[in-house]
Amino acid sequence: MIxxxxxxxxxIMDASEVTRALTxxxxxxxxxNKGTRExxxxxxxxxxxxxxxxxxxxxxxxxxxxxxxGELDITLYRDDLALRKEQPILKxxxxxxxxxxxxxxxxxxxxxxxxxxxAAMDGLMDLGRPAEIQLAVLVDRGHRxxxxxxxxxxxxxxxxxxxxxxxxxxxxxxxxxxxxxxxxTP
Amino acid sequence: MSFKHKHLLGIAPLSAEEIMLIxxxxxxxxxxxxxxxxxxxxxxxxTVVNLFFEPSTRTRTSFELAAKRLSADVINFSPSNSSVxxxxxxxxxxxxxxxxxxxxxxxxxxxxxxAETLARGVKSSVINxxxxxxxxxxxxxxxLYTLREKKRDFKGLRVAIVGDVAHSRVARSNILAxxxxxxxxxxxxxxxxxxxxxxxxxxxxxxxxxxxxxGVDVIMMLRLQLERQGRALFPTIREYSRLYGLTAERLKLxxxxxxxxxxxxxxxxxxxxxxxxDSFSSVILDQVTNGVAVRMGILYLLSGVNA
Amino acid sequence: xxxLIKGGKVIDPGRVNGPADVLIENGKIAAVGxxxxxxxxxxxxxxxxxxxxxxxxxxxxxxxEPGFEYKETIQSGTAAAVAGGFTSVCCMPNxxxxxxxQSITEFILEKARAAGNANVFxxxxxxxxxxxxxxxxxxxxxxxxxIAISDDGLPVMNSLVMRRAMExxxxxxxxxxxxxxxxxxxxxxxxxxxxxxxxxxxxGMPAAAEDVMVARNLALAELTGARLHLAHLSTAGxxxxxxxxxxxxxxxxxxxxxxxxxxxxxxxxxxxxxxxMNPPLRTxxxxxxIKDGLRDGTIDVIATDxxxxxxxxxxxxxxxxxxxxxxxxxxxxxxxxxxxEGVLTLEAAVAKLTTEPARAFSLKKxxxxxxxxxxxxxxxxxEGWEVDPARFRSKSRNTPFAGWKVxxxxxxxIVGGRVVYETA
Numbered sequence: 004m005i006x007x008x009x010x011x012x013x014x015i016m017d018a019s020e021v022t023r024a025l026t027x028x029x030x031x032x033x034x035x036n037k038g039t040r041e042x043x044x045x046x047x048x049x050x051x052x053x054x055x056x057x058x059x060x061x062x063x064x065x066x067x068x069x070x071x072x073g074e075l076d077i078t079l080y081r082d083d084l085a086l087r088k089e090q091p092i093l094k095x096x097x098x099x100x101x102x103x104x105x106x107x108x109x110x111x112x113x114x115x116x117x118x119x120x121x122a123a124m125d126g127l128m129d130l131g132r133p134a135e136i137q138l139a140v141l142v143d144r145g146h147r148x149x150x151x152x153x154x155x156x157x158x159x160x161x162x163x164x165x166x167x168x169x170x171x172x173x174x175x176x177x178x179x180x181x182x183x184x185x186x187x188t189p
Numbered sequence: 190m191s192f193k194h195k196h197l198l199g200i201a202p203l204s205a206e207e208i209m210l211i212x213x214x215x216x217x218x219x220x221x222x223x224x225x226x227x228x229x230x231x232x233x234x235x236t237v238v239n240l241f242f243e244p245s246t247r248t249r250t251s252f253e254l255a256a257k258r259l260s261a262d263v264i265n266f267s268p269s270n271s272s273v274x275x276x277x278x279x280x281x282x283x284x285x286x287x288x289x290x291x292x293x294x295x296x297x298x299x300x301x302x303x304a305e306t307l308a309r310g311v312k313s314s315v316i317n318x319x320x321x322x323x324x325x326x327x328x329x330x331x332x333l334y335t336l337r338e339k340k341r342d343f344k345g346l347r348v349a350i351v352g353d354v355a356h357s358r359v360a361r362s363n364i365l366a367x368x369x370x371x372x373x374x375x376x377x378x379x380x381x382x383x384x385x386x387x388x389x390x391x392x393x394x395x396x397x398x399x400x401x402x403x404g405v406d407v408i409m410m411l412r413l414q415l416e417r418q419g420r421a422l423f424p425t426i427r428e429y430s431r432l433y434g435l436t437a438e439r440l441k442l443x444x445x446x447x448x449x450x451x452x453x454x455x456x457x458x459x460x461x462x463x464x465x466x467d468s469f470s471s472v473i474l475d476q477v478t479n480g481v482a483v484r485m486g487i488l489y490l491l492s493g494v495n496a
Numbered sequence: 497x498x499x500l501i502k503g504g505k506v507i508d509p510g511r512v513n514g515p516a517d518v519l520i521e522n523g524k525i526a527a528v529g530x531x532x533x534x535x536x537x538x539x540x541x542x543x544x545x546x547x548x549x550x551x552x553x554x555x556x557x558x559x560x561e562p563g564f565e566y567k568e569t570i571q572s573g574t575a576a577a578v579a580g581g582f583t584s585v586c587c588m589p590n591x592x593x594x595x596x597x598q599s600i601t602e603f604i605l606e607k608a609r610a611a612g613n614a615n616v617f618x619x620x621x622x623x624x625x626x627x628x629x630x631x632x633x634x635x636x637x638x639x640x641x642x643i644a645i646s647d648d649g650l651p652v653m654n655s656l657v658m659r660r661a662m663e664x665x666x667x668x669x670x671x672x673x674x675x676x677x678x679x680x681x682x683x684x685x686x687x688x689x690x691x692x693x694x695x696x697x698x699x700g701m702p703a704a705a706e707d708v709m710v711a712r713n714l715a716l717a718e719l720t721g722a723r724l725h726l727a728h729l730s731t732a733g734x735x736x737x738x739x740x741x742x743x744x745x746x747x748x749x750x751x752x753x754x755x756x757x758x759x760x761x762x763x764x765x766x767x768x769x770x771x772x773m774n775p776p777l778r779t780x781x782x783x784x785x786i787k788d789g790l791r792d793g794t795i796d797v798i799a800t801d802x803x804x805x806x807x808x809x810x811x812x813x814x815x816x817x818x819x820x821x822x823x824x825x826x827x828x829x830x831x832x833x834x835x836x837e838g839v840l841t842l843e844a845a846v847a848k849l850t851t852e853p854a855r856a857f858s859l860k861k862x863x864x865x866x867x868x869x870x871x872x873x874x875x876x877x878x879e880g881w882e883v884d885p886a887r888f889r890s891k892s893r894n895t896p897f898a899g900w901k902v903x904x905x906x907x908x909x910i911v912g913g914r915v916v917y918e919t920a
Contacts, residue, residue: 076217078231079217079221079229079230079231079489080229080230080231084231084492085233085234085235087493088493089191089192089193089493090191090192090489090490090491090492090493091191092190092191092210092213092214093213093214093216093217093218093489094217095216095217095220096217096220097220125230126229129224129226129228129229130224130225130226131225201695278808278811278812278816279812279813279816280808280811280812298813299815300813300814300815300816301696301697301698301767301813301814301815302696302697302698302767302813302814302815303813305766305767306767306811306812306813306814310811320697321697321698321815322697322698322699323696323697323698324697358697361697384693384694385689385690385691385693385694385700386690386691386694387694389691389694390694390695
């Protein structure tokens, strides 16, 4: 690992590593699903949306086929709403196609406790009955609190509980990279 | 930003940013209402009580639908022939309801300030669904939501509110909301129906409808409330309708494409000529859908853990 | 019982204003002068650094007996009175049943005697049941002990009935007291009609509702030559008309309540039912007019309109809550703020509560002249305290002044030569 740029931040993946990981995941999705028939990608807000769009573009380049894409806001399905003093701001869900009988690949940036994915699955089920749900994540950092497993993983990173893993993307005006930080530092 | 209020008692305590937050939140819920499964688990296990001391099918069912689509349990109380007549006070009734662990109480009551009085006396969150002449915040918010869909920008939007402003909580709430988001508001009607010092609320006052409608983008017609009238506010319905009724001719004085709104139910031929009423019935249906979305948004934002 | 009040500053409006001792013997004032000698076995009350005045007279209280004893009784009301320095009070007839006959008057007087606190002078009704239609037996009421007549709570709407009442009352030399409100104009209202009522969406009572009745009453007083007393004035218009009427020699006296010179309609914001009373709190301009009226004598008297209500009654939604606040235990320190502000001299403030009310209702009270009844109040003007309704002697707690820090506390009250109230 190269210590890079900002203090207290350790670089885990640089721009080229991110690109290669996404390319590999795109190939794996196509391999496992034997092509793009009845395939759809749904990015989980907010971390997974840009990644889902990139995967769809990659798949288009490889297979010359368009895969439907949706954006899912899981706020209303969180398991901690009843415990919060102020409700989190909602962002809209945009899944402009019928997911019934489709193979839906959920896409997120970091897989941690698994609670976000549990909420995403519930949210997805309320939109219809998919044939299969698969999960693609850029980073799996361990510490699962629910029995959730990713189908496609960009990189496995062992972390301590109090560390923070952050994904920065070009679409947000940053350099593509994944970093790890100590918890509590600015 | 986040929504830090425990209650929704009126538009008065809200900032322009908070109003916009409610409208944006309602967007998500409008999407939910468009799905096959019109339900999300956000308020699962919460109890919402509709406490309506005044009859209202529309607002009550709207709140009921909103709460149920959020997976809450709903109880409807309409104390018209029950304990309140026997002398049980508003607070007593409310405490009994609170004992059922109500998380949110939606209150409609004929006395101004009832929602605030209730909020002081119970631990639940209180939503004002109309208190006397004072405010009806969810109606104003859903009106703004509809306007946002159709007209997009509030700043400088010219809105005329026509009718019995003095006795209308819908008018008061709309005046507050529209002025906060930067609209240019006028009130039109006979002086007998204007509250004291109405211009100090930041609106222009017009006695004559023709002048009041010139160049407006939005016309909000208020219902002539025959059951809530004091005497001597106007001589006859005939005269009122002739002077302040919206006809197709008068509609032409407004900007082309002007939106006509009405909180309902309409007195056909009194406030609005029948041909005009028919031509904008679609807006009314929109308002019903939007009403559920806005109310879902409000229930959601208020459902945080109460201090 | 002999009492010597030593070392205080005596303010007996128009007679004494300076250091003096007061000697009380057999329930009467025996002497007032500097350095009086204490007779044998006289009780000595040390009034050093305190002000000694005649006991205060409140021309307008509501003791809810008979009929509403849960709000206040004559016993608890007179106990509240003496705690506020009031040694004589006039109680309004809107009890249940209304005091429109001799037996209710006698009942009230008997209860007052038994309580043994302040003197009670009942005000009898003008009309039977205060319905505003037929005259009550005013002669009988006066003979039984009533010192004035009023339908207070309500105005006498019918001007002909009011004219006849004024004419009829002349024979008994009792003032006719009107609660000035045109019920048609004020219909449905529960606060002042103004910017605050517009914001709160509450139906309002315009100032004109009071002004219209004041004008009517002054015209009738001029016509009949009767003694007119206007209760609880609250508007600039009322004050202006009374000032004008007095210059023309009309026999009118006027009263104002502390809440009408301390608070404005803004106090209602938040739907605070402790700011709900009738007449309602008005605008800043009206408050200034009341103060001007007190300063120039247009308003002769300060009275409380003490109106006790139970806590749960005031906890209702604004429109449903009953009108009124208690006032006996806060009137004096609030009046002293007018002295602080320079609106009244200390002697004038005392007069508004003693000699002036006595004159308005022809009571042989309100003075420390030798031979007068020994009704005395001793005040520590410097003592600061916080208004705490839980410690009121009244049965009720409905006051908007809870938590206010005020200055000026009655430390001893004497009625008929007996100490009836003392702070520890």
